[in-house]
Amino acid sequence: MILKSYSVLSPHDRVIGAHRAGAGNMNLTLRIETTQGNFIFKQSRPWVQKYPMIAAPVERVFAEIAFYKAVRSSPKIAENMPRLVTAIPDHFALVLEDVGESQDFCFIYNFSDQIDALEQDLQILGQWLARLHHVPISVEQRSNFQNFNLRQLNHEHIFEIPYQNDLPFSLNAITPGLEEFAVDLRLRMKENSRFNLERRRLAALYLSEGSCLIHGDFYPGSWLRSNGSIKIIDPEFSYLGNPEFDLAIVIAHLNLSDFSMQNCARLREIFLQAYQQEATHNHSKIAIDLVEQWSAIEVIRRLIGVAQLPLNLSLENRTTLLEHAVAAVAQ
Secondary structure (H helix, E strand, O other): HHHHHOOOOOOOEEEEEEEOOOOOOOOEEEEEEEOOOOEEEEOOOOOOOOOOOOEEOHHHHOOOOOOOOHHHHHHHHHOOOOOEEEEHHOOOOOEOOOOOOEEEEEHOOOOOOOOOHHHHHHHHHHHHHHHHHOOOOOOOOOOHHOHHHHHHHHHHHHHHHHHHHOOOHHHHHHHOOOHHHHHHHHHHHHHHHHHHHHHHHHHHHHHHHOOOOOOOOOOOOHHHEEOOOOEEOOOOOEEEEEEHHHHHHHHHHHHOOOOHHHHHHHHHHHHHHHHHHHHHOOOOOOHHHHHHHHHHHHHHHHHHHOOOOOOOHHHHHHHHHHHHHHHHHHO
């Protein structure tokens, strides 16, 4: 048995249950219950767990394993992540600490009554991200964070697929009228030379190697509330990149939330201030224009691409966000 051969289970321990843990968009993720406690078993397959028709590089788990190993010597980062129990590279799997009952932050898409708690959460998230971006990566470690094949897949879903009219579903199934608007918008984007120039530049920058370790998928589904603390999960998209990408994802998802425009602007400011105050200790600066452009790209792909979210937005809300996003990219 795999778990016993890697000493996850002691000779006297036995499995009494296995259940799906979380949404498991990319990987098989199970909560394993044993006679001596619980843990999370996570395994990558040659496809996307949520969309089995989409092929995905099975070796993506190696970047996630390298991430956990890189941050465990930084207590202020590691304390907000589950502990890596063991890696099982022969089976493209890892075992993580079970942080217990938890809720991810996707509630921001549908409920706007938790803003006071979210202000403090975003301060913690901003500080954590700034610390992550300054984790030292040695020359020997750099090869562990190429993660190019998964980045290539993500690149297609961020920078290519949303601009095509042959999605595997109709956007009208999500919001009536969105498909027709998307067809027209794609045509206008195709004819917008400035937009296409910037989109290609941002795509090339995403695929290039940057200076710091980034999470790569720092959106509300990767943040958990568990036992009064915040836990960050799912760093399989991590690589050595530009810190602005992680920041942009947060800003984009706040823009896609159910909060009012005024509250959304306040939350963005709280998050960015927390990040910048922590980053100042390391004498680093961010390019806010790049954050805004990448954020706009993320809004476009989440509204008219494959990776849809449970958003509480009307057709008018969606079209307004899309028009503003196109303008922001082409700034």
